[in-house]
Amino acid sequence: MGSLVAAFWRSLNPSTLLLGGVLFLILAHFLKRPRLPMNYPPGPRSVPFFGNFFLLDFKQPHLSLQKYVKKYGNVFGMEFGVWPTVVVTGFPLIKEALVHQGHKFVDRPISPVRERIFKKNGLTLSNGQIWKEQRRFTLTTLRDFGLGKKSLEERIQEEVHHLALAIEEEKGQPFNPHFKINNSVSNIICSITFGERFEYQDDQFQEMLRLIDEVVHLETSVWAHLYTVFPWIMHFVPGPHQALFSKWEKLKVFVSHVIEKHKRDWNPEETRDFIDAYLKEMEKHMGNATSSFHEENLIFTTLDLFLAGTETTSTTLRWALLYMAFYPKIQEKVQAEIDRVLGQSQQPSMASREFLPYTNAVVHEVQRMGNIVPLNVPREVTVDTTLAGYYLPKGTMLVTNLTALHRDPAEWTTPDTFNPEHFLENGQFKKREAFLPFSLGKRACLENSWPRLSSLFSSPPFCKNLPLSLQTMRS
Template identity: 50%
Template structure:
């Protein structure tokens, strides 16, 4: 019986995309190097075509390669690719709750509510700019305190970016000296890294076994539980003193919505879902943007001539007596181009977040059954050789025309697209411009004496630089 089950799981559905020959039970796990899986996807695409399949998360997944194909499928099949797969590891941590893992009616209601609520608090609007600019000042002060000595900026960047979303969801920011909050951010970074590892993959293939044995997969669950407990404390504190007529933040608004929709249990307006939705906003609003800035400073110390050109533009357009503002962005095409190139080459979510088909469908010439995991992986979009002049080089010219004006690129899709496009895109764009330009206005960044900057990465659920140190000298 067990052997039959292994064979039946191994057999691909009729007219399914091709892929490597999967072994019974373990699928394609023997083909995969988790430390470079985003690069292996490109190798598989060369061998099996731009639509191929693998068995690496338990069931088979369909992978889409290249900008044109990803765009075509994600837009034409936007409604049919609106679900998320229920992967055992994530299901055991959060169930089908939240904004990232949920599907169907509950997800639609929660996404609509989150977007409208956060817009009311300034998401994507100029009214949020003072809050980000104030955080820029705190970050600059913390970096000044390093007095030009070598330090790793990762946690400071994490804390600064996190504080912007913390004000929106919790109603307050956290001091950089708050050790408990620093530890929380470390837990999140470690959990995100472990999620992309071999043990997490095994858990999704053999949950019935891995639930019983120790290993890094257990640590992922423990780390996320600590973060959820932190969020739950914040929610409980809000429940004591919130005023529905005067909401302070996302949690207050959610609590008010719970009272309005207490009869609509399917919409997910309950305390547990509030905790997970808040967690999703908190983590998604921190991890990707801070990692982009972490890549950004690394590329500035790697290419000091590019850093100098950014600083020259900042000095000319903004000067030194006032902070950069969003109104300056249109007059700073080179700085804007550098930020976009950091996002492109930083490739923060290289595999994209997996989606699942809502019903049986056709992709190209292949038949894809309902519930199949599909991902248009972003490495193939952001490094598409038919779209980018020098895809593997750090080249701000990708985003500049012949006159030096900023130009948009269709294949610039770090936030993905379709029904599941990142809801925090506008916030991330604001933060990246304000934090990056503020940092380079105040400091010149360099590698410690005798140290050659390395662009080596570590790959978990995100693509992050290996830890590095830099020196920040006030200008």
């Protein structure tokens, strides 16, 4: 018997082994791949292992999806690896999923990349009881420290002053505003989370901002997508995705050091910031093995706040600068309204918003056209359900197509043109139900970024000293 096996093994050549390996993997794929139900949404044909991976343009995946909307309709299915995904388009269906059936779509799918980094911790990607506890605590604490209140508004006004001074140092010469704006926006989060702001020349602060910027870019790279499809292989393969994990570790270390500093001079009777409040909550739950309040969750919740509160707002503000450069007449109307309402010395405030309808409309139009979260943050189906007559099994990933919604000709008069009139009616600001840059339902964004955006537009020294031109932006 042994000699027969040895003879068989000798007869095998590399080509036969390779073919056998491929056939084995294909068989394993089909055995592992969940069977889609009969009434599952239609969609493009997938291939083993990759699903519809290669149908997307990795630089602009949100745009490459739109042709499938035309072909298959407002609900269609795709596969990313072995992850069945349903893309939903149109305001009625998005509202049906995220609001009317919100409890069935409340979870977040956790990609292999984020699972390796966050596990099930933090605020953005946690689910179930962990998410409920972390969100409730975070929202309450942010409100205590000024979210939606005058105290936060004063911090924003102070930071805008520092930003204006940093811009004045450029003496009217072209410059890249990216990190100056990142500094300013991030300092708002720092003042609430760490209890202090950082000077723009602070080396540690600059390193943290650089790392945040880099992890955002790396997580949208082809390498990160490949890790999602083949985590068991890519875990051992060298490449930029390995740098992603090391940069996340550095961010964790940065926050850990801040937490240790807080512990050394912590006074439970005096809550200075978010970290102090969290340490106090941890003390309440000490000895409770089921509690989600522990130091690892504090680290990841803090990082979630930084990522959500810095990158998105900073990117939106840079879009605002670009649109003002491309549309100088709109820029002039914004400046004229600010001059008329605020003059050259009054600080902007939330109370000013109702008297600045055109500026308010421009801020909203920047968010519509900037489209910085084009496919929203995905959801996961928590129980078998139906949507638009289609059957969606538990575990299906749901993607809401905000790109199509914010460019829908049925909702917007000139969907592909920057036009503040979309948010105006008889000269007054008009809310639009189909405007969802902060998503909808129970997992909508914790905060509305209007104060930070409006402060940039409305600060008199900033507006007067930075006339935006295409020559400036091209540099």
